[in-house]
Amino acid sequence: xxxxxxxxxxxxxxxxxxxxxxxxxxxxxxxxxxxxxxxxxxxxxxxxxxxxxxxxxxxxxxxxxxxxxxxxxxxxxxxxxxxxxxxxxxxxxxxxxxxxxxxxxxxxxxxxxxxxxxxxxxxxxxxxxxxxxxxxxxxxxxxxxxxxxxxxxxxxxxxxxxxxxxxxxxxxxxxxxxx
Amino acid sequence: xxxxxxxxxxxxxxxxxxxxxxxxxxxxxxxxxxxxxxxxxxxxxxxxxxxxxxxxxxxxxxxxxxxxxxxxxxxxxxxxxxxxxxxxxxxxxxxxxxxxxxxxxxxxxxxxxxxxxxxxxxxxxxxxxxxxxxxxxxxxxxxxxxxxxxxxxxxxxxxxxxxxxxxxxxxxxxxxxxxxxxxxxxxxxxxxxxxxxxxxxxxx
Numbered sequence: 001x002x003x004x005x006x007x008x009x010x011x012x013x014x015x016x017x018x019x020x021x022x023x024x025x026x027x028x029x030x031x032x033x034x035x036x037x038x039x040x041x042x043x044x045x046x047x048x049x050x051x052x053x054x055x056x057x058x059x060x061x062x063x064x065x066x067x068x069x070x071x072x073x074x075x076x077x078x079x080x081x082x083x084x085x086x087x088x089x090x091x092x093x094x095x096x097x098x099x100x101x102x103x104x105x106x107x108x109x110x111x112x113x114x115x116x117x118x119x120x121x122x123x124x125x126x127x128x129x130x131x132x133x134x135x136x137x138x139x140x141x142x143x144x145x146x147x148x149x150x151x152x153x154x155x156x157x158x159x160x161x162x163x164x165x166x167x168x169x170x171x172x173x174x175x176x177x178x179x
Numbered sequence: 180x181x182x183x184x185x186x187x188x189x190x191x192x193x194x195x196x197x198x199x200x201x202x203x204x205x206x207x208x209x210x211x212x213x214x215x216x217x218x219x220x221x222x223x224x225x226x227x228x229x230x231x232x233x234x235x236x237x238x239x240x241x242x243x244x245x246x247x248x249x250x251x252x253x254x255x256x257x258x259x260x261x262x263x264x265x266x267x268x269x270x271x272x273x274x275x276x277x278x279x280x281x282x283x284x285x286x287x288x289x290x291x292x293x294x295x296x297x298x299x300x301x302x303x304x305x306x307x308x309x310x311x312x313x314x315x316x317x318x319x320x321x322x323x324x325x326x327x328x329x330x331x332x333x334x335x336x337x338x339x340x341x342x343x344x345x346x347x348x349x350x351x352x353x354x355x356x357x358x359x360x361x362x363x364x365x366x367x368x369x370x371x372x373x374x375x376x377x378x379x380x381x382x383x
Contacts, residue, residue: 055275062244066251092240
């Protein structure tokens with residue numbers, strides 16, 4: 001049995017799982033990323049969650065939108081470059097229909113990025129979120145993680161609006177450049 | 180496999196039917212408040228025209244996502260049968276979703292493909308199904324074993340009935356003509372969503 005009490009040594013992915021469970025967010029679709037690995041593995045190991053990989057990020061967003069309209073809450077996990085495939089779907093599904101899809105993006109392209117493509121596409125993420133008026137928070141500190149997740153999920157559901165959590169390398173350690 | 184006697188047929192052998200006619204035939208077979216997700220454009224226009232069931236969802240944009248949205252509904256309400264109505268051009272944009280559905284082995288899901296080999300709403304430009312791609316064969320190769328072309332209207336009704344009665348996932352390919360849709364869906368997304376959620380019993 002997984003305990004529900006926060007410990008001093010809790011990692012960002014353990015905090016995330018605990019808060020998702022508190023809010024009955026039990027459907028997880030993802031296009032994987034190295035930084036997200038501990039979260040994805042923890043979710044797969046926990047029978048509370050139904051979790052599977054999708055072939056494209058927009059497919060995951062479609063699944064979550066259908067699930068929410070039918071009474072089930074979910075979250076889409078992806079990396080920065082995957083987020084960049086989403087603007088059309090974000091506009092025409094969750095924004096147009098007022099559906100609170102939850103997104104979590106592992107931030108690439110900054111603080112030690114080694115792939116120029118990730119750096120360039122990473123710069124589009126916040127302008128896209130801002131231009132669509134999608135609520136987003138960049139998570140940089142362990143001691144703020146629970147507050148940001150908890151309050152933002154409450155707000156997303158209450159206002160029927162999507163929210164995007166950006167996991168900064170400051171929180172996760174990011175992906176290290178190793179030749 | 181429990182396919183009807185006049186199956187299987189290839190895409191070339193399948194009769195070219197009318198979208199509004201077969202949509203009406205499908206809706207007439209729905210008795211258990213089954214959910215229907217209408218893909219963008221004429222696919223959902225004819226669903227709207229057939230009957231404004233509260234369990235119908237009409238997409239506006241997000242081309243290619245009828246199957247993923249239907250899979251989401253099916254995951255949330257496993258006791259309810261869910262049908263995705265999708266056009267050939269839309270499905271071609273999101274072929275990976277067939278593998279996702281197959282991997283989930285989603286029992287309560289059926290996919291109906293309306294294939295006229297054209298992007299009809301934008302002026303009838305050809306899709307690749309007109310030239311070489313057989314979407315039922317793609318579905319089978321993606322792991323959806325229970326996939327078939329509807330030979331004609333009666334075979335279509337038989338396949339729909341089978342998909343409502345037996346475990347899925349199912350995929351039914353329909354060749355359709357280029358007739359205009361019978362009506363135009365009201366473009367009011369929050370209202371369409373609210374009606375759908377009430378139809379599914381999520382809102383009272």
